[in-house]
Amino acid sequence: MFSHRIRTIAFSSSGAALVLLGILGTGCQREEIAAYDAPKDQPASPSPHGAHGSGDMSQSAMSAPPRPGIRWSSLPEGWTSTGASGMRAATFSIVSAAGAKADLAVIPLPGTGGSDLDLVNLWRSQLALPPITEAELASHTDTTTVSGQPVKLFSIVGTESSDATAAANQILVAALRRDGSTWFFKLGGPAEMVASQRESLKAFLGSVEFTPPEAATESVASAAPSSGSPSGPKATWEIPEGWKPVAAPQMVHSKWSAPADAAGSADVTVSVFPGEAGGLLPNLNRWRSQVGLGPAPDAELNPMVGNLEISGGQGTLVDFQGQSPESGNAIRLVGAVVKKDGNSWYYKILGPPAAVEAHRAAFVKLIQTARYSRGS
Amino acid sequence: MSWIFKPLASLRLTLVLLTLSLILVFLGTMAQEPLGLYLAQRRFFQSAFVDLASFVAASKKALQMIHIYLPPSTAADVLSSPWIPVFPGGYLLGALLLVNLTAAHLTRFQLTAKKSGILLAHAGLIILLIGQLFTDLLARESAMRLTEGQTKSYTESDRRTELAIVDVSAPDKDRVVAIPDSALQTGARLQHPDLPFSVRVVRFYPNSYITNRAAVPDAPVVSSTGPGSRFAAVELPLVTVMDMRDVPSAVVELVGPNGTLATYLVTEYFGQPQAFTMDQKTYELSLRPRRQYLDFSLTLMDFRHDKYTGTEIPKNFSSQVRLKNPRTGEDREVLIYMNNPLRYKGLTFYQASFDKTDDRVTILQVVRNPAWLTPYFACIIVGVGLVIQFLIHLTRFIRRAPSNVPAPA
Structure with a gap:
């Protein structure tokens, strides 16, 4: 009886230990490189806001992710906004009455990787200054507000720098951590100039407001809800005879091919975006x-567009002709923009000039026969 | 054999193990300040032994309670120290407690009706211990960030990253080769049969900051024309506080059969992949939060975020999502809101957060925990066992009671 009990204990205890060791073993396995098929990424839904530069990210501008932005009520004297570029959500050029120049960069970075001390020492290293300790940090720190939230304003003065150029410079940085990102407002330039702008910087920071993420222009334009979207706005048209429906690429509402015999064929696409979709x-x-045409300035907007009569209002019609950037052949684009129920509908026919001309009237009629609904 | 099993079942061992557990919990708690929550968890509770460096870091912090101040250890100190085991860790103590309880149960307790309540309560404790171990080993947390109208069929890790090399040439799907961050050690050379090149990690920065390349003269050379040509990563110490996380970067060299193809700076800071073409295929390269693909998709139909009037205090927020599973043909809408998660296919989607800068964005916390029911079962079993044992004693007491009551005069 006793030996049977012992055997039971031995079995149970060693069994439990083995199970545990097995489990622990699986938990300690080396992670392997994985390979798999995945559906294509769908960009976030279109932003109703304007375009932001995609300068540094030009390799993949089409898939530029949404980017947050800022707006401000007024700029201090001598400040000029020079727009967004690269990783900067905004840049300001500051010129004093004496002609000295400084630069304020607004950089939102995903993540919050780095303590205040690490970052200050990083900027100090840029001015060839030795690192400071946590205890010394307070003497380099001021406070101010950004969009009503208190932030620390760090001051890095180059006077003690071993580098002669850096010794004449100063950096003021406000760092705001919010929603998993860190916003840096970094003012750099000649020490006297930066020091004189300290209060202006504080006043500016107090007026800053954050705006929802914005997408690069191409991303805005290509990111319409697909025709299959059950909740997106919907439209029906009288499709001209001979137009063949084509599978709409992701984020394009509808697409047709319009053949024109020897002239080749033109492609007709319809996209829809909420709001202004970045502006006309x-x-x-x-x-x-x-x-293949260059960008037109604001002043040329009115001469460029014509009116298109549609049911219940007017649309905007444009007609551009140039050379295809890919093939170098002549190419024409007739486009129309219709605003309906808070959405912007973009119609486009693109192809060889003769093919576009052959279908221009049918294209206009397609737009005029549209019946729009908000979707479910 | 009894000389082995008697000590295993001893109450003295139970007391020693419980005492060691108390010390472990105390030191693990102390270690959270110098090491951060996640490293402390890993070193103290998710290991068989606590290493010397972690033990010292926690002890230094504990000594501050009696006003003895020694130079504090940092996470970087601990990570760079050799692993020398000095104290039993959570896994070892948990396993020994389980063995002790099982052995004690089998040696001292007999399967009788009178002891059935105790047996049940102990069984509940065993289930609780095993269940917590499974939770610790198998539970995975991630997040899904969705903008209204957006569809996703993957979740993303909060703290882990991967180097994703994605062949985007096919029109309908992508072929992904995902290299976990744990493999991205400086100097490592990584290969996969799906790639016509190998990847050499020139430098990996576990936590980093991105700045202008001109400010980092010793940054590794990058040959691509992408953002790496203008920016450079700077290494930062690992963060240890809970509301911050490390943002890694890496410089990687793609090496083909005939030598180096290109060198790229990859980092989560860039937020989007860098594209290149090879053998008539287009690849996208990015360091991104680690993804876990699902066999179903969620589309955010509507996100509501109500605040108390006149304040920024959230009153209620909810996400109306459309769940589509192509395998089962399922297509339905679900409302996820606080305390009402979506449970589907072993995953639980909680309404966790939202983006303060964009009222169209919801953030769902996604938890996979195959053992999530075990604490409930264990507590019920323990409760039932205690009630049964109480009733057994009560019944016995009532039966005995009349004989003890003095007869009325």
């Missing part, structure tokens, strides 16, 4: 780039 001019400039 950026989208027209995007279309211009598709036929």
Whole structure:
């Protein structure tokens, strides 16, 4: 009886230990490189906001992710906004009455990787200054507010720098951590100039407001809900005879091929975006780039567009002709923009000039026969 | 054999193990400040032994309670120290407690009706211990960030990253080769049969900051024309506080059969992949949060975020999502809101957060925990066992009671 009990204990205890060791073993396995098929990424839904530069990211501008932005009520004297570029959500050029220049960069970075001390020492290293300790940090730190939230304003003065150029410079940085990102407002330039702008910087930071993420122009223009979207706005048209429906690429609402015998065929696409979809001019400039034309300035917007009579209002019609950037052949684009129920509908026919001309009237009729609904 | 099993079942061992557990919990708690929550968890509770460096870091912090101040250890100190085991860790103590309980149960307790309550309570404790171990080993947390109208069929890790090399040439799907961050050690050379090149990690920065390349003269050379030509990574110490996370970067060299093809700076800071073409295929390269693909998709139909009037305090937020599973043909809408998660296919989607800068964005916390029911079962079994044992004693007491009551005069 006793030996049977012992055997039971031995079995149970060693069994439990083995199970545990087995489990622990699986938990300690080396992670392997994985390979798998995945559906294509779908960009976030279109932003109703304007375009932001995609300078540094030009290799993949089409898939540029949404980017947050800022707006401000007024700029201090001598400040000029020079727009967004690269990783900067905004840049300001500051010129004093004496002609000294400084630069304020607004950089939102995903993540919050780095303590205040690490970052300050990083900027100090840029001015060839030795690192400071946590205890010394307080004497380099001021406080201010950004969009009503208290932030620390770090001051890095180059006077003690071993580098003669850096010794004449100063950096003021406000760092705001919010929603998993860190916003850096970094003012750099000659020490006296930066010091004189300290209060202006604080006043500016107090007026800053954050705006929802914005997408690069191409991303805005290509990111419409697909025709299969059950919740997106919907439209029906009288499709001209001979037009063949084509599978709409992701984020394009509808697409047709319009054949024109020897003239080749033109492609007709319809996209829809909520709101202004970045504004008319950026989208027209995007279309211009598709036929090899350069961007048009604001002043040319009115002469460029014509009116299109549609049911219950007016649309905007444009006609561009140029050379295809890919093939160098002549190419024409007729486009129309219709605003309906808070959405912007973009119609486009693109192809060889003769093919576009052959279908221009049918294209206009397609737009005029549209019946729109908000979707479910 | 009894000389082995008697000590295993001893109450003295139970007391020693419980005492060691108390010390472990105390030191693990102390270690959270110098090491951060996640490293402390890993070193103290998710290991068989606590290493010397972690033990010292926690002890230094504990000594501060009696006003003895020694130079504090940092996470970087601990990570760079050799692993020398000095104290039993959570896994070892948990396993020994389980063995002790099982052995004690089998040696001292007999399967009788009178002891059935105790047996049940102990069985519940065993299930609780095993269940917590499974939770620790198998539970995975990730997040899904969705903008209204957007569809996703993957979740993303909060703290882990991967180097994703994606062949985007096919019109309908992508072929992904994902290299986990644990493999991205400086100097490592990585290969996969799906890639016509190998990847050499020139330098890996576990936590980093991105700045202008001109400010980092010793940054590794990058040959691509992408953002790496203008920016450079700077290594930062690992963060240890809970509301921050490390943002890694890496410089990687793609090496083909005839030598180096290109060198790229990859980092989560860039937020989008860098594309290149090879053998008539287009690849996209990025360091991104680690993805876990699902066999179903969620589309965010509507996100509501109500605040108390006149304040920024959230009152209620909810996500109306459309769940589509092409394998089962399932297509339905689900409302996820606080305390009402979506449970589907072993995953639980909680309404966790939202983006303060964009009222169209919801953030769902996604938890995979195959053992999530075990604490409930264990507590019920323990409760039932205690009630049964109480009733057994009560019944016995009532039966005995009349004989003890003095007869009325």
